[in-house]
Amino acid sequence: KMYSCGPTVYNFMHIGNLRTFFFEDILYRILKYNGYDVKYIMNITDVGHLTTDSDEGEDKMEESAALQGKSVWDVAEFYTDAFKKDIKLMNIIPPDKYTKATDYIKQQIEMVKCLEEKGYTYITSDGVYYDTSKFPDYGKLARLDIKGLQEGARVEFSTEKKNVTDFALWKFSPKDKKRQMEWDSPWGKGFPGWHIECSAMSKTELGTHIDIHCSAIDH
Numbered sequence: 001k002m003y004s005c006g007p008t009v010y011n012f013m014h015i016g017n018l019r020t021f022f023f024e025d026i027l028y029r030i031l032k033y034n035g036y037d038v039k040y041i042m043n044i045t046d047v048g049h050l051t052t053d054s055d056e057g058e059d060k061m062e063e064s065a066a067l068q069g070k071s072v073w074d075v076a077e078f079y080t081d082a083f084k085k086d087i088k089l090m091n092i093i094p095p096d097k098y099t100k101a102t103d104y105i106k107q108q109i110e111m112v113k114c115l116e117e118k119g120y121t122y123i124t125s126d127g128v129y130y131d132t133s134k135f136p137d138y139g140k141l142a143r144l145d146i147k148g149l150q151e152g153a154r155v156e157f158s159t160e161k162k163n164v165t166d167f168a169l170w171k172f173s174p175k176d177k178k179r180q181m182e183w184d185s186p187w188g189k190g191f192p193g194w195h196i197e198c199s200a201m202s203k204t205e206l207g208t209h210i211d212i213h214c215s216a217i218d219h
Contacts, residue, residue, distance in 0.1 A: 001039050002028065003202040004095065005215030008045040008194075009079035010064035013086055024214050025092040041205045042095040044083075046076040046102050047181045048171070048194040059191070062179060072180040076100075099201045101192065105183050107200040108192045112169045112185075124160035127171040128187050130195070132163050139165065168193035 004024050007013060031038050050057045065072040080098075087094060101108075112128060115121050120134050132138040139146050146165060172190040173182045182189050202210055 001206040001210040002031070002041070002212045002214070003198065003206060003210050004040070004042040004213075005198055006042040006044050006098065007079075007083050008049040008060055009076050009083060010049075010060040011079060012082055018086060018090060020215055021087065021092055022090060025090075027212070027214065028093060039206065040095040041097050041099060041202065043198055043201050044076075044080055044098050044100045045194055045197065046072075046080070046100055048101060048192045048197060050194075059179070059181070061181065065180060076102075097205065099205060101194075101197040101201070102181065104197070104201050104204060105192065107204050108196050109170075109183075109185050111196060111200045111203070112187075112192075115169065121169060122162065123187065125172075126160075127168045127190065127193065129161060129166045130169050132165040132167075167195045169196045 004021075006021075007017065028038060028040055047059065047061055049060045061072050061075060065075045068075060070078075080100075084094070112121070115130065116128070120131055121128050122131055123129070138144075144165070169192070170185055170187055170190055171193055172188050173179050179191065182191050198213075202213070
């Protein structure tokens with residue numbers, strides 16, 4: 001069971017972006033060559049990826065749509081098609097299934113509700129956050145220097161976040177404007193944080209246990 005974080009479809013891929021998928025193609029081919037039966041899922045991020053790659057700034061999809069004078073849905077479809085054409089040109093074997101984040105909103109909300117019931121979340125003025133201090137081994141797999149991150153936290157680090165490593169599970173829609181992509185939830189109208197998207201999609205498509213989760217440097 002192999003899951004890959006796919007592209008955020010707000011613009012064309014550059015060669016550095018495509019290096020990730022080229023690597024995953026080599027991995028996939030080697031696994032198949034060695035006799036493994038591989039079920040390969042790749043997501044399409046079409047909502048929730050903010051411009052800072054964290055939990056601040058504008059949604060990349062909404063920003064791109066505004067710049068181009070198009071709907072977010074049209075932008076997502078156009079760049080998804082462009083990505084698939086690039087994959088074909090590079091002779092990269094496509095996954096067994098592409099999963100779009102906007103098709104799994106219900107599953108993401110259910111996962112956030114589950115985390116909330118277990119006491120892993122808290123609410124700020126801009127969203128529902130995962131409290132990483134409640135998970136003692138958080139960052140162990142990635143060998144994150146949590147203490148160093150805390151000491152080197154940026155000046156603009158949100159005072160509402162309990163820990164610098166905490167991340168948004170659900171972001172509230174701005175009060176002063178209407179987003180093109182927003183949904184009702186138990187916590188208010190908003191959209192998912194990109195961190196929860198892959199968790200919900202991989203669990204839905206591959207179950208609670210997966211063997212390989214790959215993508216960029218954070219994986």
